[in-house]
């Protein structure tokens with residue numbers, strides 16, 4: 001049966017059963033393979049995507065449940081092909097990825113955190129990221145990169161504000 005799903009701002013019609021997990025629709029039907037399969041039981045976070053901005057384990061999310069909602073995957077995180085998301089930039093600068101397998105899920109959870117809380121404390125970060133397992137143990141770099149992205153986003157907002165003051169007097 002045909003279902004529609006909106007991913008990264010694009011509507012797709014897919015001919016699959018509505019009970020199929022969103023993860024496999026993304027990977028098999030839409031060729032968006034940045035979202036990873038780890039445990040398949042909502043235990044590791046590798047498959048995390050945003051649904052209406054909320055971090056969600058796509059391995060246990062039936063396609064039918066996302067009808068009419070906005071799905072964002074790692075492929076849609078950057079604002080444009082020429083500009084990385086501040087978290088992606090910080091991830092590179094802090095050399096967070098090791099094997100890389102958990103990283104798209106980590107980034108999506110971190111993006112939701114910064115959207116809700118632009119200046120998170122260590123404990124905010126630990127709480128928001130606790131469901132994302134990294135078997136390479138990169139937790140301290142992840143935390144550092146989230147703080148660095150928060151600081152760079154705050155600095156660029158200050159710059160925007162002062163530019164606006166110059167423009168508008």
Ligand code: FES
Nearest residue numbers: 038039040045059
């Ligand atoms: S694959 Fe979905 S939480 Fe592990």
Ligand code: FES
Nearest residue numbers: 099100134135136
């Ligand atoms: S970087 Fe290897 S599992 Fe996280």
